Amino acid sequence: MSEFSLALNEDQVTLQKWIHEFAVDVIRPNAEEWDEREEFPWPIVTQAAEIGLYGWEFMAEVMMNDPTGISTVMAIEEIFWGDAGIGMALMGSGLAAAGIAASGTPEQLMEWVPQCYGTAEDVQVGAFCASEPDAGSDVNGYRTSARYDQAADEWVLNGTKAWITNGGIANIHVVVAVVDPELGSKGHASFVIPPGTPGLSMGQKYKKHGIRASHTAEVVLDDVRVPGHCLLGGKDKLDERLARVREGKSGNAQAAMQTFEATRPAVGAQALGIARAATEYATEYAKERHAFGKPIIMNQGIAFMLADMATEVEATRALIWRAAWLGKQRAFRNAEGSMAKLKAGRVATWTTERAMQVLGGYGYTREYPVERWHRDAKIHDIFEGTEQIQQLVISRAISGLRIE
Secondary structure: OOOOOOOOOHHHHHHHHHHHHHHHHHHHHHHHHHHHHOOOOHHHHHHHHHOOOOOHHHHHHHHHOOOOOHHHHHHHHHHHHHOHHHHHHHHHHHHHHHHHHHHOOHHHHHHHOHHHOEOOOOEOOEEEEOOEOOEOOOHHHOOOEEEEEOOOOEEEEEEEEEEEEOOOOOOEEEEEEEOOHHHHHHHEEEEEEOOOOOOEEEEEEOOOOOOOOOOEEEEEEEEEEEEHHHEOOOHHHHHHHHHHHHOOOOOOOOHHHHHHHHHHHHHHHHHHHHHHHHHHHHHHHHHHOEEOOEEHHHOHHHHHHHHHHHHHHHHHHHHHHHHHHHHHOOOOOOOHHHHHHHHHHHHHHHHHHHHHHHHHHHHHOOOOOHHHHHHHHHHHHOOOOOHHHHHHHHHHHHHOOOOO
């Protein structure tokens, strides 16, 4: 186990500067346009792929070769400092890759993860499909079914998934489905839907409050047939797990929650990037904006607000980095990943609202980016486990009780 430290090594400092430059030069100048268009920013993602910032090799290098776990959340913070909508477009495939990594065999990782990203010449995206129209936080409420056709060695999937990042436009869809309804969330399994598989289609595309450059849509599965090897982890492992559960023995955490738990510090880092952007922008604005003959930051009402914002950003980063380190060591004790995500979502929403207050009427207009950051921040209180779900996870962890 590595020793926890907030000091970045030389490689991490270089990585941070490289991503920050891309955020300054490419992401921020294009953020307003793609927010207004509400379309997936393929040209920006392609530029990222061309320099090696988008792709499975980059994710593998940052995530797998860093014993601290900090490189990933540091990189995400810089990208989302640039823009959250474009950031989600760049990072959304990572959720599909995480879904494959959480349940798949090494062979499945090698086969499917690269296809979530494509190449610089042929950029692709991946989608992780868990939530449903009537079941988000309630994973026991999933209804999408997977039935095994033994004669053909195929799985047949039917159902509708909702709120799916890259849903319908993805090359690879990773779908969580119910294989045994009587076992609740323990009866779930994850499947890879290869590109071009008949029966998979995009339902409605959602018009969102924020992160509008990220594509979010329903995914409809109508008698989707996939070969047996598309079951992540394989059928033997699934059968063994289901048998243990039926006997009353503990089974592994179900598929969706395995993925969410692994990604919560990263989601916190997304929110942190937004919060930091708003805090820095509001501070610079307050130093330049004059009222009553002096910069408005000279007034305690403004200065103290900015001081609180900066303090919350720093505290949030410390919480996220520690959670990322603990996650890498597989050493979560008291739901530290959920703590980081809970804190970061609250701080992003609060700091962006405060930034609008510092800018006054200008902050409420689209001529300044803080209103967009405010819209982008709110989703981090909602997706991958709402604020209240994080509180539930944390309270159960610290109490050891099944709090409902």
